[in-house]
Amino acid sequence: MTTTSIIIVPGWRDSGPGHWQSLWAERLAHAIRVVQDDWITPTRSAWVSQLEKTVLAAPHPVVIVAHSLGCIATSHIGPEAAARVCGALLVAPADPERRAILSDFAPVPYAALPYRSIVVASSNDPFCPIRLAGAYARAWGSEFVRMQNAGHINVESGHGEWPLGWALLQSLEGEHGGHAQAAVRPAVSSAAL
Numbered sequence: 001m002t003t004t005s006i007i008i009v010p011g012w013r014d015s016g017p018g019h020w021q022s023l024w025a026e027r028l029a030h031a032i033r034v035v036q037d038d039w040i041t042p043t044r045s046a047w048v049s050q051l052e053k054t055v056l057a058a059p060h061p062v063v064i065v066a067h068s069l070g071c072i073a074t075s076h077i078g079p080e081a082a083a084r085v086c087g088a089l090l091v092a093p094a095d096p097e098r099r100a101i102l103s104d105f106a107p108v109p110y111a112a113l114p115y116r117s118i119v120v121a122s123s124n125d126p127f128c129p130i131r132l133a134g135a136y137a138r139a140w141g142s143e144f145v146r147m148q149n150a151g152h153i154n155v156e157s158g159h160g161e162w163p164l165g166w167a168l169l170q171s172l173e174g175e176h177g178g179h180a181q182a183a184v185r186p187a188v189s190s191a192a193l
Helices: 020-027 044-057 069-075 100-105 130-140 163-174
Strands: 005-009 062-067 085-091 116-122 143-147
Touching (some): 005 044, 005 069, 020 163, 044 069, 044 100, 062 163, 069 085, 069 100, 069 130, 085 163, 116 130, 130 143, 143 163
Parallel strands (some): 005 062, 085 116, 116 143
């Protein structure tokens, strides 16, 4: 059975306690969390470099679990790191043109990603209009999951464990026989949709 390395890529200002990324990092024994030197004033070169180093150092093929600006950093990785990625869950992508502090990440690449990816976005995300998230998904060749009124899909919008996301991660992992199936799984309910 093939094993994958789960790499968790937080967004601007990191994902704190109670955020689904933090909860998953605790649950998945082999998860690797990308740690940036500067969470407050991010630069594309530093963030992408740190992500690429993490991907290239991973012991197995990689499944990325990114949130917000982490999705945009993921879209910028170079071909050597991208070749190690076998799947990506890209949740609530940011719009770096909406906030001056994130503008270094613009323009966002509009090229197909060379691995299976799923973009999850909310109809009322304050940081990225749903139409833009859909445009990212089309450009990246990603499957697109539209959530209704789910905010930024973080703690503030009521997404702690986030069972739907866990199920989507399992679908990516299932193709590569990774870790998520072996972990304790919360039930997916229609309320999560």
